[in-house]
Amino acid sequence: xxxxxxxRPASMIxxxxxxxxxxxxxxxxxxxAADLWTLLGxxxxxxxQTIGNKLAVDRNGVVYLLFADIEAEQRLTVWKFDGSWxxxxxxxxxxxxxxxxxxxxxxxxxxxxxxxxxxxENRLRVMRYDGSAWGMVGSAPxxxxxxxxxxxxxxxxxxxxxHVCYPDDDGVNWQNSWITVRTFDGANWIPxxxxxxxxxxxxxxxxxxxxxxxxxxxxxxxxxxxxTVVKYDGSTWKAVGSAxxxxxxxxxxxxxxxxxxSPYFFYEDMxxxxxxxxxxxxxxxxxxxxxxxxxxxxxxxxxxxMAPDGTPILGFGDKSHSTRGTVLAYVDGSWTALGxxxxxxxxxxxxxxxxxxxxxxxxxxxxxxxxxFKPFVMQYTGTPFAAAVTPTAGATATPTSPPTxxxxxxxxxxxxxxxxxxxxxxxxxxxxxxxxxPPTESPxxxxxxxxxxxxxxxxxxxxxxGLSPTPAPADKxxxxxxxxxxxxxxVAVGLTVFGVLVFRTRKWKKQD
Numbered sequence: 001x002x003x004x005x006x007x008r009p010a011s012m013i014x015x016x017x018x019x020x021x022x023x024x025x026x027x028x029x030x031x032x033a034a035d036l037w038t039l040l041g042x043x044x045x046x047x048x049q050t051i052g053n054k055l056a057v058d059r060n061g062v063v064y065l066l067f068a069d070i071e072a073e074q075r076l077t078v079w080k081f082d083g084s085w086x087x088x089x090x091x092x093x094x095x096x097x098x099x100x101x102x103x104x105x106x107x108x109x110x111x112x113x114x115x116x117x118x119x120x121e122n123r124l125r126v127m128r129y130d131g132s133a134w135g136m137v138g139s140a141p142x143x144x145x146x147x148x149x150x151x152x153x154x155x156x157x158x159x160x161x162x163h164v165c166y167p168d169d170d171g172v173n174w175q176n177s178w179i180t181v182r183t184f185d186g187a188n189w190i191p192x193x194x195x196x197x198x199x200x201x202x203x204x205x206x207x208x209x210x211x212x213x214x215x216x217x218x219x220x221x222x223x224x225x226x227x228t229v230v231k232y233d234g235s236t237w238k239a240v241g242s243a244x245x246x247x248x249x250x251x252x253x254x255x256x257x258x259x260x261x262s263p264y265f266f267y268e269d270m271x272x273x274x275x276x277x278x279x280x281x282x283x284x285x286x287x288x289x290x291x292x293x294x295x296x297x298x299x300x301x302x303x304x305x306m307a308p309d310g311t312p313i314l315g316f317g318d319k320s321h322s323t324r325g326t327v328l329a330y331v332d333g334s335w336t337a338l339g340x341x342x343x344x345x346x347x348x349x350x351x352x353x354x355x356x357x358x359x360x361x362x363x364x365x366x367x368x369x370x371x372x373f374k375p376f377v378m379q380y381t382g383t384p385f386a387a388a389v390t391p392t393a394g395a396t397a398t399p400t401s402p403p404t405x406x407x408x409x410x411x412x413x414x415x416x417x418x419x420x421x422x423x424x425x426x427x428x429x430x431x432x433x434x435x436x437x438p439p440t441e442s443p444x445x446x447x448x449x450x451x452x453x454x455x456x457x458x459x460x461x462x463x464x465x466g467l468s469p470t471p472a473p474a475d476k477x478x479x480x481x482x483x484x485x486x487x488x489x490x491v492a493v494g495l496t497v498f499g500v501l502v503f504r505t506r507k508w509k510k511q512d
Contacts, residue, residue: 035339035381036338036339036340036343036380036381036382037327037338037339037343037344037363037378037379037380037381038378038379038381039376039377039378039379040063040081040362040377040378040379041081041084041085041377043085044374044375044376045065045079045081045085045375045377046069046077046079046085046374046375047374048069048070048071048374049070049071049366049372049373049374050067050068050069050070050350050366050373050374050375051067051068051070051074051099051100051350052066052067052068052099052100052101052350053065053066053067053100053350053351053352053364053365053366053375054066054067054100054101054102054103054113054352055103055352055353055354055362055364055377056103056104056105056111056354057105057354057355057356057357057360057362058105058109058111058356059105059109059357060082060109061356061357061358061360062080062081062082063080063081063082063354063356063362063377064078064079064080064088064103064105064111065078065079065080065081065364065375065377066078066100066103066111066113067100067375068097068098068099068100068118069091069092070373071091071092072091072092073092073097074097074098074118075091075092075093075094075095075096075097075098076092076093076094076098076100076113076115077091077092077093078093078103078111078113078129078134080111081377088111088129089129089132089133089134090133090134093127093133093134094115094125094127094134096117096118096119096120097117097118097119098115098116098117098118098125099115099116099118099151100113100114100115101114101115101116101124101151101152101153101154102114102152102153102154103154104154104155104156105156106128106156106160106162107156107158107159107160108160110128110129110130110131111128111129112126112127112128112129112137112154112156112162113126113127113128113154114126114142114152114153114154114164115127116147116151116152117146121145121146122146122147123141123142123143123144123145123146123147124141124142124143124147124152124164124166125141125142126138126142126154126162126164126184137162137184138184138187138188138189140188140189141189142164142166142182142189143166143168143180143182145168145169147166147167147168151166151167151205152164152165152166152167153165153166153206153207153208154208155208155209155210155216156210157210157214157216158210158212158214159214161183161184161210161214162183162184163181163182163183163192163208163210163216164181164182164183164189164208165179165180165181165206165207165208165216165218166179166180166182166206167179167180167203167204167205167206168180168195168196175202177201177202177203177204178196178197178200178201178202178203179196179197179200179203179206179218179220180195180196180197181193181197181206181208181216181218181232183216192216192232193232193235193236193237194236194237197218197220197230197237198230198237198238198239199222199228199230199239199243199244200220200222200228200230201222201223202222202223202224203220203221203222203223205220205221205252205253206218206219206220206253207219207220207253207254207255208255209255209256209257209263210257211231211257211261212257212259212260212261213261215231215232215233215234216231216232217229217230217231217232217240217255217257217263218230218231218237218255219253219254219255219263219265220253221249221250221251221253221267222243222244224244224249225249225250225251225270226243226244226245226246226248226249226250227244227245227246227250227253227265227267227279227286228243228244228245229241229245229255229263229265229281231263240263240281241281241284241285241286242286245279245286246265246267246277246279246286247292248269248270248271248272248277249269249270249271250267250268250269250270250277251267251268251270251274252266252267252268252301252302253265253266253267254266254267254302254303254304256304256305256306256312257306258280258306258310259306259308259309259310259387260310262280262281262282262283263280263281264278264279264280264289264304264306264312265278265279265280265286266278266302266304266312266314268298268299268302269293272293273297273298273319274298274299274300275293275294275295275296275297275298275299276293276294276295276299276302276314276316276328277292277293277294278290278294278304278312278314278330280312289312289330290330290333290334290335291335294314294328294335295316295318295320296320297318297319297320298319299316299317299318299319300316300317300318300319300323300348300349300351301316301317301348301349301350301351302314302315302316302351303315303316303351303352303353304353305353305354305355305361306355307329307355307359307361307385307386308355308357308358308359308385308386308387309359309385309386309387310387311329311330311331311385312329312330313327313328313329313330313338313353313355313361313385314327314328314329314335314353315327315328315351315352315353315361315363316351317347317348317349317351317365318341318342320341320342321341321342322342322347323347323348323349323368324342324343324344324345324346324347324348325342325343325344325346325348325351325363325365325378326341326342326343327339327343327353327361327363327380329361329385338361338380338382339380339382344365344367344376344378345367345369346365346367346368346369346376347367347368347369348365348366348367348368349365349366349368350364350365350366350373350375351363351364351365352364352365355385357386358384358386359384359385359386359387360379360380360384360385361379361380361385362377362378362379362380363377363378363380364376364377364378
């Protein structure tokens with residue numbers, strides 16, 4: 001019987017070559033996704049340990065980073081990036097140790113911060129940078145007593161009015177708390193409406209934003225942990241839709257307003273391993289933006305922002321990716337990872353997210369793996385989420401089309417928990433249907449552009465006088481690119497070498 005001839009190895013080598021090319025292509029795709037996030041300035045802003053990092057971006061695209069500076073005995077420090085990292089004012093400029101709660105930019109392009117004293121009476125204070133130094137806004141603290149039960153939230157309207165939302169209490173038991181909103185009238189911090197917001201008994205964390213009409217809107221979790229949003233109509237606070245509208249109890253609530261004015265509410269679901277959830281108000285009901293739960297696993301220290309074009313964007317430590325950083329944007333009806341999920345090299349914490357008027361997202365964090373808790377600030381280099389209206393210096397911009405809301409998913413049929421207290425419904429707003437009704441797809445509301453608002457003209461950024469950049473080498477690059485190339489290239493080379501050896505071995509055997 002004639003012995004069968006072994007199959008020629010040429011086909012095997014061809015298959016290995018195709019596989020190698022495919023692996024290299026996949027490596028390139030992975031690297032390209034990771035490269036969409038770059039370390040701003042190519043370095044850590046500072047080489048010190050930080051606490052409570054917060055971000056803001058001014059009209060010129062200058063990025064501001066606020067933090068409690070361990071090197072300065074936990075007093076606050078601000079740095080900015082306008083081509084290089086420079087300090088804004090003195091290091092540790094607050095009178096004593098502090099907890100940073102927020103940073104925002106006023107209409108004159110000046111940074112404003114809110115913080116709580118970390119010792120003594122723990123009162124809430126606000127400071128503003130005047131171009132040369134940081135000074136207190138108002139001669140007295142915002143809160144007359146200590147803010148013991150939670151953190152505050154800061155927002156500034158187009159008219160320059162500074163609003164601060166914070167949990168107040170009876171001074172005896174921090175659990176006897178409620179939400180208060182105050183604004184600065186040029187001389188004093190005065191309450192906006194009633195001292196105690198309706199339905200806020202027991203709440204320890206509120207989040208505030210200012211609508212295009214200049215009216216503040218506040219979101220919080222009530223005493224039972226369910227979401228509630230109220231709006232000030234000029235005289236009283238009124239509930240937006242039903243109180244306690246979230247189907248599950250949450251933590252870390254954050255409210256942002258669409259450019260058209262409709263509220264979006266983010267929280268981490270305490271009943272489902274802290275999975276991320278975002279809901280929005282359609283004008284008649286609160287509905288989920290995308291799925292009920294955006295993430296399949298829990299998130300660590302989520303941070304929520306709204307882009308100028310109305311795209312909601314969410315950053316967090318992703319527990320599905322070893323708590324590495326992930327940033328999601330709601331685009332074309334689904335949540336999409338910008339630059340891939342878990343794009344940072346390190347486990348992240350103390351996260352904050354900000355989006356400039358040009359639509360570029362920035363993400364800051366400290367590493368749990370390296371850098372001794374020094375801050376990183378990363379910039380997204382993909383397509384920005386800028387509004388359709390481009391401001392022109394010296395001219396009034398006219399919107400070409402109204403901002404549109406992204407499609408949403410109707411609320412689930414989960415029973416709404418009982419809520420103690422009552423609030424006046426928002427004028428002109430109908431209550432949502434009973435949660436026991438079958439869920440229906442809620443129509444997308446079309447929001448008309450606000451009249452009378454002229455985008456601020458773009459100005460060229462100028463460095464702060466007397467400040468010189470202090471460059472510092474990065475501890476580690478932000479995007480996970482180098483090891484992807486090494487692993488994939490090693491596999492591709494190994495397969496090619498293996499194929500060549502197989503071919504040569506069989507060739508020698510044939511010659512023998």
